[in-house]
Amino acid sequence: MRENVYDVSDKAQFYAGHSYRHYKSEVYPLFANILSTLKDGDVILDIGGGPGHLPYEFFKKQTEKSIEYWILDGSKALLKHAEGKLAGNDQIHTALIDFNKEDWGKGLPSANAIVSNNALFHLKPERICDFYTGLSGILRPNGFYLNQQSMLYAGGYHPHQNNVITKFLNKLPYDVLPQMPQFTEEEFNNMMESETEIKNRHQEEIKQAMAQKDLDPTIYYFHSVEDHLKALRQTGMEATTIWQKKEFYVILGVKE
Template sequence: MNSRSLEKNIDWHHWMKRWDAQQSYHLPVREERFQIMLSTVETLCSPDCIVLDLACGPGSISQRLLSQLPQSQTIAADYDPVLLKLGKETLGNAQGRLHWLKVDLNDPQWTVQIREVLKSVGRNSLDAVLSSTALHWLTTPRLIDVYREISQLLRPGGLLLNADHMAFNPSLPTFLDLAQQDKDQRKKLLNTHQESEGFQQWWEAIESNWLAIDPSLQALFDEHNNNYDVRDRRYGKALASLHISALADAGFTEVETIWQRFDNRVMLAVMGGADE
């Protein structure tokens, strides 16, 4: 039997639901954060906007955006072959409104592929870039460059919405302590609800299920595991104030947090220049 017929036995929707469940298990406010991001796009962009779902995983943001804004298009970009496969098989191309891309944000050339998709759909620039629980994977110098690269893809007045943990300044020890206590409490709660599936368990479960059905998918897991092994462990240290300065340096004229739970934030940045 060829790989395509074996893959028919994989329940893609089941694994997508399990992805959302394990992400929400670690981050119970995940859907609320998504809703803030989507309603911001709905309020500030036109109904036929084109949005980049950056470091999309299996495309949870794209899935929600395409359903909430039925004339919109999204480009879903990530470097993980397993998550991209899961997203593509579950969501397809949404009648040509969803464009999947494999890009590595550590390679400055990633924007070339985005521009090619924009050109293919007759657009010059993006209306918005949305990212969740992802940019902390980049080192701080790379994050600063990625913000500049994003600014070059956005139209004047375009939006960047980044949902992630962004730390308080060291000059605010009380705030740092509060944020840490919130994380510790969450960890304690996770340890007492061990029947729910966490990130690591999800990866082990999907690997063993998919490979039992189609061993030829091994190459995807090898690439995924290699990405983890070589990743720079200095990730995730950028303070909220650094995000704000880096975004201002990149040409965003308005930058502020629009949703927050301790150091977990949705930051909105608006691109400078006259609107189209």
């Protein structure tokens, strides 16, 4: 594992143990199908790849081509989980990265594809343009970028809030428009215990960080679809959305 940043493993247990049903049923197959167009010797960078869920699904189907796959994350614990999950796959590499740093891509190989799944909520608002500038610099000509992100929160909406839009969405049948992942009672209880433990353990640190306006990595920053598209286009890349379900969008960026 290549390291160049302090560890931020606070939510490792939650992310590694999450059933990720929403992604597994729709988003991961979409990503895997698009990534299957890559050729022998191509390189994938997985931003915020955490516990290795996407490469696990990708390599279940992709067994013939030699693809160099890099999992990048800010959590040493999650990367260790990924290394265990994907043990024996010599195409997998990991690197501990802080995406809020200006030189976050230093030392990484150039890539034919860069992907991210609901991981950029730790990206500070003032860093989004610089982040995408760095991303464009790493991406090879004719390379592409895929990002799946929850965008509804940027508009001030949340599945548990009592507002007009949320109440309307929550009345729709689950098979029409899923609102929240359908957990078993055990999965839900484990998730809540993990979240509570994290909040209790870091309450004072988070409070101090907020007071200093230098927020802890457990704090989320919600960027809109327009924020991502604008920042991507400022690099000279073409960008659009190619998939949406409720607050979840998949953004595609292509570099000429």
